[in-house]
Amino acid sequence: MVSFKTAFVAAIQLAAVTALDISVESSGGNYTGGYHYGFLHEDINNSGDGGIYAELVRNRAFQYSDSYPVSLDGWRSINSANLTLNRLAEPLSDVLPVSVNVKASKKSGKRRVGIQNEGYWGIDVKRHTYTGSFWVRGAYKGYFTAELRSNFTSDVFGSVKVKSHAKANDWVEHEFELLPTKNAPSSNNTFAITFDPKGASSGSLDFNLISLFPPTYKNRKNGLRKDIAEALEELHPSILRFPGGNMLEGLTHSSYWNWKDSLGPLRTRPGFEGVWNYQQTHGLGLLEYLYWAEDMGLDIVIGIYAGLSLDGEVTPEADFQAIIDEGLDEIEFIRGSVDTKWGAVRAELGHPEPFALNYVEIGNEDWLAGYPGGWSSYKAYRLPLFVEAINNAYDDITIIASGATTDGDGFDIPTPVIGDYHPYRSADALVEEFDRFDNDVGHIVGEVAATHPNGGSGWNGDLMPFPVWIGAVGESISLIGYERNADHVPGTFYAPVLRNMNKWQWAVTILQFAADTAMTTRSTSWYVWELFAKYPITRVLPATAEFDPVFYVAGSNEDLGTLVWKGAVYNTTNNAAVPITVAFEGVEAGTKAELTVLTNNGEDDYAYNDPHTGVNVVDSTTTVLEANDDGVFEFELPELSVAVLAATVESVTKARRSRGLRIAE
Ligand SMILES: *[C@@H]1O[C@H](CO)[C@@H](O)[C@H](O)[C@H]1NC(C)=O
Ligand SMILES: *[C@@H]1O[C@H](CO)[C@@H](O)[C@H](O)[C@H]1NC(C)=O
């Protein structure tokens, strides 16, 4: 916390610095409905499977692909049982052809035998109800046990008996609930299923699709991990971009993220190769993403596969109609009425109401993979054919192209299509982003993060270990620049959002986690994004435009009845604090406003929030200011700080009324 004393001393020392006086007009600008702050989620290094998707069992259905052969990864036997992977003549389903046979060996003696799973590098065990299921084939009289156990002591934290309904020639699902009697001291635990081999007529049983969920976010079946989803919800996001990212494109033409494979009961989902070095389950499917958006109140940007894979192969124009049809089907699945073919499928899966879908993005970074052929085919036919087809079917969808005017060899974005811009930069370079969109056509900023130290660039080695404070300030300045252009830049997305501390490639993410929920850590960037997203501006108001070292945007939120000033300070002379006055036209003396200031009180601009120490390097102070006799707010911001000043003002409430907006008290 910034103490009063420090603030006072700073004020005296810096009395010589001239104040920055900002006046903000009370009208003008464009009503935008509210700026969108959000994030891109894709399943990158176990941020989906093993991350926000709450499934605790790893390799639950022995799925595989060209890159990842079928294996017993994650599994161990109990009491010397012999585990064998088989392709039975009658598999659980066509798409899950491999199952495990569990058979007592001589060493097992008379003991119960079984199989145990280590989870995604551990399993968090708490005193709450777990929901599980497994499929068995083979006659068995007796009961199974489903248990959560320590992985290194003989402790069993919870155990339940599950009566067998297993049959000789059929796959039978067994469901159970498991309530541990105590919390485990660490996440070094396994989930175990055992049976008594004496009761199994052939001496062995076949298992597949073994699943265990903790309580999920909003109690959705097959849902999201609660602590992670809640930490994202606390960011006040209003938009979600998914499913990628590179994952959308896939490594080859035969392995892109096919949304149709991600629907329905888990036994109908084949799993997929992914592009981030592991087999994926398809558990976090299209409908799960849509529930995520619905449960958090998010608008969505859906990325539609556009015929380019990461190996650079492109679907030729002659075959492109099939790709367009897949995309149109997907849009229909999301927002078609129940009278449409795919709307009916959605209804059958439990959601007759169409989901809201206002933004569709065609492909992902088409200027990158397979350049120049991928990019030229995108501009020549892949984008135009999609635009024509979507416009013919829907007149209210904003179509987003997967590149920016500055990408590749340049891009003349065909209006009303808007572009997508992805700056992964150093703090300095993000500060230079401030005026990036002052004279450009519409874009979203579909991915942004401060990934590099100042002076650094490139993807090999020269990356930050975690989001650092100076980077978060750099992001805040680019965010201010984007929000200033809200009339043609409707939203900004942090990417990627999640990092599993046990398995990761991409270090800089807004939230870190591991199996152990105590490791869930909000980064420096998390605090900046949370503050800005809490005060979305619906109308950017004309204001003094004198920037550097203070960067700012002012406006109103006509839905909340507030006047808002957002600012950040970077590279002041001699690191001095800057006195600032903000005069909102029409604000009277004595009007109160809340000023929230984020700083890193330490010496190190590159300080970060380390999940291993749990220390938060971001200080946040909120003070109530009163407008002076001239109706002006006066305050001072230190070097490398980020701030929001917000006042609830009657005139803004009136503007809201005159727009006929519903008052949402
Ligand atoms: C409102 O938006 C239009 C269209 O983008 C733009 O030309 C105009 O400058 C904006 N008005 C103001 C006052 O910012
Ligand atoms: C385990 O199963 C494999 C494959 O069926 C077999 O070769 C092996 O002999 C078995 N071992 C035991 C101890 O039963």
Ligand SMILES: *[C@@H]1O[C@H](CO)[C@@H](O)[C@H](O)[C@H]1NC(C)=O
């Ligand atoms: C569980 O124990 C096994 C055997 O000791 C070990 O190899 C494995 O790494 C442990 N799992 C975790 C998540 O630590």
Ligand SMILES: *[C@@H]1O[C@H](CO)[C@@H](O)[C@H](O)[C@H]1NC(C)=O
């Ligand atoms: C879990 O316990 C096993 C066995 O003692 C040990 O090898 C492993 O390192 C532990 N894992 C963690 C994450 O503490």
Ligand SMILES: *[C@@H]1O[C@H](CO)[C@@H](O)[C@H](O)[C@H]1NC(C)=O
């Ligand atoms: C900040 O100051 C440093 C040191 O003078 C300079 O190298 C850098 O370019 C400045 N960054 C910005 C964005 O002004």
Ligand SMILES: *[C@@H]1O[C@H](CO)[C@@H](O)[C@H](O)[C@H]1NC(C)=O
């Ligand atoms: C992602 O995780 C995998 C293991 O799941 C690991 O082998 C790999 O190094 C990580 N990704 C990359 C590409 O670094």
